[in-house]
Amino acid sequence: MSIDLETAAKVAKLARIAVKDEALPALADEFNTILGFIEQLNEVDVSGVEPMTSVTPMRLRRREDVVNDGNQQTAVLSNAPDAREGFFAVPKVVE
Amino acid sequence: MTELNRLTIAEARDALRKGDVTSVELTEACLAAVEGAGALNAFVHHTPDLARAQAQAADARIAKGDAPAMCGIPLGIKDLFCTKGVPSQAASRILQGFLPEYESTVSQNLFDAGAVMLGKLNMDEFAMGSSNETSCYGNAVNPWRRGNDATELTPGGSSGGSASAVAADLCLGATGTDTGGSIRQPAAFTGITGIKPTYGRCSRWGIVAFASSLDQAGPMTKTVRDSAIMLGAMCGFDPKDSTSADMPVPDFEALLTGDIRGKVIGIPREYRMEGMPAEIEKLWSDGADMLRHAGAEIRDISLPHTKYALPAYYVIAPAEASSNLARYDGVRYGHRAKLAQGDGITEMYEKTRAEGFGHEVQRRVMVGTYVLSAGFYDAYYNRARRVRALIKRDFDEAFAAGVDAILTPATPSAAFGLGEMTDADPVQMYLNDVFTVTVNLAGLPGVAVPAGLNAQGLPLGLQLIGRPWEEGDLLNTAYALEEAAGFVAKPAKWW
Numbered sequence: 398m399s400i401d402l403e404t405a406a407k408v409a410k411l412a413r414i415a416v417k418d419e420a421l422p423a424l425a426d427e428f429n430t431i432l433g434f435i436e437q438l439n440e441v442d443v444s445g446v447e448p449m450t451s452v453t454p455m456r457l458r459r460r461e462d463v464v465n466d467g468n469q470q471t472a473v474l475s476n477a478p479d480a481r482e483g484f485f486a487v488p489k490v491v492e
Numbered sequence: 493m494t495e496l497n498r499l500t501i502a503e504a505r506d507a508l509r510k511g512d513v514t515s516v517e518l519t520e521a522c523l524a525a526v527e528g529a530g531a532l533n534a535f536v537h538h539t540p541d542l543a544r545a546q547a548q549a550a551d552a553r554i555a556k557g558d559a560p561a562m563c564g565i566p567l568g569i570k571d572l573f574c575t576k577g578v579p580s581q582a583a584s585r586i587l588q589g590f591l592p593e594y595e596s597t598v599s600q601n602l603f604d605a606g607a608v609m610l611g612k613l614n615m616d617e618f619a620m621g622s623s624n625e626t627s628c629y630g631n632a633v634n635p636w637r638r639g640n641d642a643t644e645l646t647p648g649g650s651s652g653g654s655a656s657a658v659a660a661d662l663c664l665g666a667t668g669t670d671t672g673g674s675i676r677q678p679a680a681f682t683g684i685t686g687i688k689p690t691y692g693r694c695s696r697w698g699i700v701a702f703a704s705s706l707d708q709a710g711p712m713t714k715t716v717r718d719s720a721i722m723l724g725a726m727c728g729f730d731p732k733d734s735t736s737a738d739m740p741v742p743d744f745e746a747l748l749t750g751d752i753r754g755k756v757i758g759i760p761r762e763y764r765m766e767g768m769p770a771e772i773e774k775l776w777s778d779g780a781d782m783l784r785h786a787g788a789e790i791r792d793i794s795l796p797h798t799k800y801a802l803p804a805y806y807v808i809a810p811a812e813a814s815s816n817l818a819r820y821d822g823v824r825y826g827h828r829a830k831l832a833q834g835d836g837i838t839e840m841y842e843k844t845r846a847e848g849f850g851h852e853v854q855r856r857v858m859v860g861t862y863v864l865s866a867g868f869y870d871a872y873y874n875r876a877r878r879v880r881a882l883i884k885r886d887f888d889e890a891f892a893a894g895v896d897a898i899l900t901p902a903t904p905s906a907a908f909g910l911g912e913m914t915d916a917d918p919v920q921m922y923l924n925d926v927f928t929v930t931v932n933l934a935g936l937p938g939v940a941v942p943a944g945l946n947a948q949g950l951p952l953g954l955q956l957i958g959r960p961w962e963e964g965d966l967l968n969t970a971y972a973l974e975e976a977a978g979f980v981a982k983p984a985k986w987w
Contacts, residue, residue: 400862412814412861413821414854415842424858427918431859434919437803438875441882448877452691452705452884452935453960457734472593476825485823490837 400428496521498661501565501718502745508554508564515554515564518664519547519608522566525662526610531987534647534657536571536629537579537612546608553606561745562725563606568657568666571612572619573599573709574698578609582700583617583627586848587826596698597730598667598709605725610663614653617850618817619674619702622924623913624652626852631910634682635660635983638948642986645907645950648678648924654712655682659983665713665722669699671706672805673928676940679712680902680953683942683981685974686712687719687967690960691935692737695730703812704735706805706932716941716971720744723963739961747964752972753787758895762798763927765904771946772901779899779943779954782976783969793895795886800879801930802922807863807876808933813853814860820848855918884934891959897969900927902940902953927955937963939970942979951981 400408405425409416416424451457470483479486496518499507507513523543526535543566550564574580574592581587599609614632616624623646624632632652634645636659647656651668655678658666668675670688679686687710694709701707711722724744730736759780764773780790822828822844829843849857863872890898904926913921931938937960940953954973958966 404862408858408862408865410842411865412854412858413818413838413841413845414849414858415839415846416854424855427855428859428862430917430919431806431855432862434922435803435807435863435872435876438800438807438872438879441797441800441875441879443875443878443882446878446881448874449881449884450877451735452880452933453735453737455692455735455737458731458738459734460731469593475593476590478822478826478828487823488831488835488837488840 400425497525500714501664501721504565504664505561515547515550519543519566522610522663529660529662529987532633532635532656532660533630534614534632534653534662535611536614539578539609539611543608543610550606560605561721562602565664566608566610568613568654568663569599569609570651570654570667570669571615572669572700573667575599583615583629585628585827586820590825594698597695598726602725613657613666616650617853619650619669619671620852620856621649622677622921624649626850632656634907636950644910646910648681650674651678655679658684658712658714665711665718667709668712669707669709671702672932673925675710675712676928676938676955677903677924679940681907683951684712684714685716685719685941687723687939689723689727689963690937692735693727695733695736697730697732701816703809705812706809716967716974717748720748720967742964744964744967747968748971749968750972750975752969755788755896756894757783757788757790758793758890758898759790760793760795760898762795763900769905775944775952776901782973786972786976793890797882797886798930801883801933802926804876804879805929805933806922807872810856810860811864811873814857817857880933883930887934887936897966898957900955902927902955906946906950906952931957936960937966939966941970941973943977945981
C-alpha cells in the first residue's frame with residue numbers, strides 16, 4: 398500500500414489540518430515509511446483472536462443517570478478564544 | 493547535612509518528622525536550584541508563590557504530628573497534568589494560555605498528601621516523542637554529559653523535563669506519564685528510577701489524553717523507595733475515570749524487604765535484538781547475575797509476539813490520539829488562528845490545528861486518521877488490536893508458568909545527542925521504545941532502575957516488568973536490584 402499525494406491531501410482534510418500543497422510529497426513519504434513499518438502486522442496469524450477492547454478484564458462503570466454538576470458557565474467559558482453573551486463564538490456556520 | 497535539594501523523599505520525610513528541617517527550607521533550596529538551572533530547560537512554568545504557601549501549610553500539618561509521607565515534599569509536575577489556575581499546555585502551542593478550572597486527580601492526591609508544587613515540567617508535545625525535542629518550549633537538556641564532551645544530550649522523552657529535574661536535584665521527585673515508555677526511557681537516560689503502574693492504578697482524570705487505553709501516570713524519583721512512597725500517594729480509585737481500578741492501595745514502601753529468594757525472574761529471548769550494543773547486553777546479564785545472587789531463580793522465557801509490539805503501538809496510539817486530539821478545534825480553549833475575510837468554520841479548524849500542532853503531532857494525528865478511515869479500519873486498527881491481545885497473552889502465559897517478574901534492558905542505548913536523530917526517519921526514533929512499549933500494550937507495571945554507566949560515563953537502566961496489580965512485589969524486586977547494582981553516580985554540575 399502506497400500513499401499518493403491525493404490520499405495524503407484527503408487524510409489532512411479528514412484530520413482538519415491545513416497542509417500546503419508543496420508539503421504534501423514529504424508528508425506522503427513519511428506516511429509510507431510509517432505504514433511500511435506497520436505492514437509487519439500482516440505476518441501475524443490473528444485468526445480466532447478477538448480485538449482487545451480492554452486491557453484489564455473489566456466493564457466500564459456507569460454513574461447514576463442524575464444531574465451532578467452545573468451552573469458553571471463562567472468556568473466553562475473562561476478559556477474560550479472568543480466568548481460572547483454566555484456562548485462560544487465561532488465564524489458563521491449557516492448562511 | 494547535604495544540600496537540602498539533594499535529599500531523597502524518604503530522607504526528607506524523616507528529617508521533616510524529626511523537626512531537623514522545615515518544608516519551607518526544603519522548598520527554598522529547590523526553588524534556588526531551579527532558578528540556577530535555566531540551561532536544563534526542565535521547568536517551563538514556575539509557581540514559587542504557590543510552593544511557598546503549600547510549604548507553610550505542610551509545616552503546620554507536620555507540627556501537628558499526623559502528616560502523610562509526602563507532606564512538605566517539593567515536586568515538579570509534568571505539563572501534561574491539569575493544575576488549577578496554572579498553565580497546563582502539554583508542551584503544545586495549541587494550549588497556549590490555557591488555565592485549567594480544575595485539578596487533575598493525581599496532582600490533587602499529591603496536594604491532599606501535603607506535597608509542594610515547584611512548577612510545571614517540560615515534555616514532548618502531547619507526550620509524543622522520545623527525546624523532548626517536540627516541545628513548544630524547546631528541548632529539555634540532560635544533566636549528564638559524555639565525560640568532558642560538552643555535547644548536549646537528550647534527557648529522553650516524553651517526560652524529559654521530569655527526568656532532567658530529578659537527576660539534577662531540582663526537586664525531590666516528579667510526576668511523569670507513560671504511554672509507550674515515557675517514564676522509563678527518560679528515567680534510564682538520566683540515572684533515576686521511574687515506574688509505570690498497572691493500567692487503572694492512577695486516575696487519568698485531568699491528564700491531557702494522548703492514547704487513553706495506554707496512558708498511565710507514575711512517579712520519577714531518585715530511589716526505588718521514593719517511587720514506592722510517591723506512587724502510594726498518587727494512585728487510588730477515582731470515580732471520575734471509568735477505567736480507574738476500585739482496588740485497595742497497599743503500603744508499597746512496607747513491601748520493600750529486599751528479600752527476593754525463590755522469586756522467578758524471566759529473561760525473554762526475543763528482547764535480545766540484533767545489533768544490540770555490547771554494553772547493553774552486558775548490563776542485562778550483569779543484572780540477571782545480581783538477582784540470581786540475591787536468591788532469585790533466573791529462567792529463559794519466550795514472549796513470541798514482541799517484535800510486533802512497536803508496529804501495533806504505532807497503529808493504536810495514533811488512532812486514539814487522532815480521536816482524543818479532535819477536541820482542539822479553536823472553539824473552547826487554547827489557540828485560535830487568525831482568520832481571513834470569508835473564512836468559515838472549516839478554515840478555522842484547519843488553520844488552528846495547522847498552527848497549533850507541531851510536526852510530530854500532526855503526523856501522528858494524520859496516521860491515526862488514516863488507519864481509522866473507511867476501508868482501512870479492519871486492516872490496520874482491528875488487526876493491531878488482535879495483535880495486542882496476543883502480546884498480552886504472551887505475558888499471561890509467562891506469569892501463569894510461575895514467572896514473578898521479567899528483566900529486560902530499559903533502552904537500546906544510552907542518551908543520545910540532541911539533534912542527532914533529526915535527519916533519521918520517524919521509525920528510527922520510535923525504536924527507542926522497543927523494550928518498553930510491550931508493557932503498555934499489556935497494561936502491566938514496569939519499572940526502570942539505574943544499573944550502571946557506559947564507557948562514556950552515561951547512565952544505563954534495566955527494566956523489570958511485573959504481574960498486574962503487583963507493583964509492591966515488583967518494587968521489592970527493583971529494590972533488590974538497586975541494592976545490588978549500587979548505582980550512586982551523579983552528573984557533575986555544569987549548568
